[in-house]
Amino acid sequence: MAFEKVGVVGLGTMGAGIAEVFARAGIRxxxxxxxxxxxxxxRGHLERSTGRALDKGRLSAEERAAILGRITLTTAREDLADADLVVExxxxxxxxxxxxxxxxxxxxxPDTVLATNTSSLSVTAVAAATGRPGRVIGMHFFNPAPVMKLVExxxxxxxxxxxxxxxxxxSRALGKTPVVVGDRAGFVVNRLLLPYLxxxxxxxxxxxAARDDVDTAMRKGVGLPMGPFALLDLIGLDTSYEVMGVLFDETRSPRHAPAPVLRELVTAGLLGRKSGRGFHGEEPAPDEPDKASxxxxxxxxxxxxELAARLAAAGFGESDTxxxxxxxxxxxxxxxxxxxxxxSRVVGVHLVGQSVAEVVSTVLTSPAAAxxxxxxxxxxxLAPVPCKDRAGFVVEALLFPYLNDAVRMHESGYASIGDIDDAMRLGCGYPAGPFEMIESIGPRQVRDGLRALYAEYREPSYxxxxxxxxLVTAGLQTFPRP
Structure with a gap:
């Protein structure tokens, strides 16, 4: 069937963006x-979004008028009676x-397709509430819908x-990249992203490690667009807490149990940007970095x-005392x-990429030495990231379990390597998908890092x-792809 008329129920930022996506594709x-x-x-969301595109030269005045002209706004659900597809x-x-x-x-x-834009709830439960469960499907867009290319x-x-x-x-006709999956909590993106956060x-x-140091490590060390705490505040701590609850209800895995600090902040009403304060808030400007003492x-x-030579060139020569x-x-x-x-004078240094140095204190390290x-x-x-002497320090402790989750997802038959990589690049703006990251870092290093994490924390998911x-035992550096 052709989808010539589409309904969108709910015109918040996401719903209005979805309506705009369909209208841009010439659909009523x-x-x-x-x-x-x-x-x-x-209506205001639609006008502002298309207005910004006009101001940036991405739409002409005529194109904007045509897009808005294809959208009919109403408070009557009965107006959806002849729609071919309705997205909630x-x-x-x-x-x-x-x-x-x-x-x-x-x-x-009877032949209308009903789609839910849920990011983590059970599509099956929604479908079972209707007399047409075969015509109910998940169609998960990402915010902002006119910009983000992924649809689950x-x-x-x-x-x-x-x-x-x-x-x-x-979805492809809308200019999106679809990833087709089954009905598991979190689908691909949230099932991999939220446990990392x-x-x-x-x-x-x-x-x-401290909040800002963790954010710095993941932005500068891994190249992610945002650190985890900045991203949590952007998503909303209440939303993140709810998604973790959905994941835990399905899996009962300790990895999916919401962090107590997340629950505490949500209970206090500190929800991130939407409330003005979350992990970040109204704070004084950070102090200037300490000069070398x-x-x-x-x-x-x-x-x-190599490091000693760089320090010597900066005026810090080696000494036996x-x-x-x-x-x-x-x-x-x-x-x-x-x-x-x-x-007390020994400090660990773990270089991450070209920009970050994890600076590791043991129980014996003096504050002055750190x-x-x-x-x-x-x-x-280099951006210093002070941290404790724990397995994986900061970057590997966060990155490697996420990569392992992706391998398990593929191994279970839920999604292909290409779809998982596409989902995380397009849905999260990551510089590379998880399988691309593993192959870049080296499968053995990731495997051995996970073993160290498991040995310390005894968390089964590690x-x-x-x-x-x-893959490591076989001496392969890349995953087999069909």
Whole structure:
């Protein structure tokens, strides 16, 4: 069937964006809201979004007028009676969605496809509330819908054969990249993204590293567009907490249990940008980085010669009576510290990419030595990330379990390598998909890093996925692709 007339129920920022996407593709749209006030807000979203595109030269005045002219706004759901497809974009409350779909089932013609834009709720539960479960599907757009290229197309065990492919074809006609998957909590993006964000909150709660240092490590060290705490505040801590709850309800995995600090902030009404404060808030400007207080250094470990040469060029020569001993390499740093005459001066240094140095304090490291090491890294043009001597430090402790989750997702048959990589690049703006990251870092390094995390925390999800372990055992550097 052709989708010539599309309804969109709910014209908040997301729903209005979805309506605009269809209208831009030349499709007639009926936008429905609950009351005149909400309808006026929806109209405002549409006018502002297309107005920005006009101001940036991405639309002409004639194109903008044509797009807005294809959208009819109404408060009457009955106006959807002859729609070919209706997309729901109301708040993420399952009871609301079930009630809406039962009503749409009554109103719409029998062959109308009903789609939910849910990001994590059960599409099956929504479909079961209707008399047409085979014509109900998930069509998850990403915000802002006119800009983001990904659509997760979610079928259920009841979905009519061929319908997911038809919705994927429609998504491509809208200029989007579809990823077709089954009905699991979180689908691809949220199932991989939210546990990573939740784990960042756990690291903060355990005192492994400070909020801004974690954000710096993931932005500058991994190249992610935002650090986890900045992203949590943008998404909304209440939304993140709810999604983690949905994931935990399905899997009962400790990895999906919401971090206590997340629950505490939500209970306090500190929800992120929407409330004005979350993990970040009204704060004074950060202090200038400390200048190097050490004058004499000693560098040891793998890569010591190169780092020592860089420090010498900056005026910090090596000495047998150093103010600070920089120990390069992996943890545990404490095993190296206890062999030194003065372990209080030993600080671990783990270089991440070209821009970040994790500066690692053991239980014996003095605050003065840690501060001096951070100053030395700043002199070299590296962003210092102070952290404790824990497996994975910061970057690997957050990145490697996320990569492992992706391998497990593919291994289970839920999604292909290409779809998972596409989903995380297009849905999150990541510089590379998880499988591309594993192949860039090296499968053995990721596998061994996961083993170290598992040995320390005994968290089952940290155990390397069998597929990753087998890849390393076989001596392969890339994953087999069809």
């Amino acid at each position: 749209v009926i936008g429905v809201e609950a009351d005149p006030e909400a309808l006026a807000r929806g 974009a109301i708040p993420e409350i399952l009871e609301y969605k079930i009630a809406l779909f039962a009503d749409l089932d009554r109103i719409c013609k 197309v979610v079928g259920t065990v009841m979905t009519d054969e061929g319908l997911p492919e038809r919705i994927a074809e429609l 939740n784990q960042a909150a756990m690291l903060l709660e355990r005192g492994v 050490a004058t004499k250094v000693l560098v040891r470990g793998e890569g010591a010669e 150093p103010d600070v001993v920089l120990r390069l390499g992996e943890r545990p740093v404490i095993e190296h510290a206890v062999r030194h005459a003065d372990p 501060t001096a090491a951070c100053g030395l890294m700043t002199v070299l043009g 155990a390397p996925a069998p597929l990753l372990d087998q």
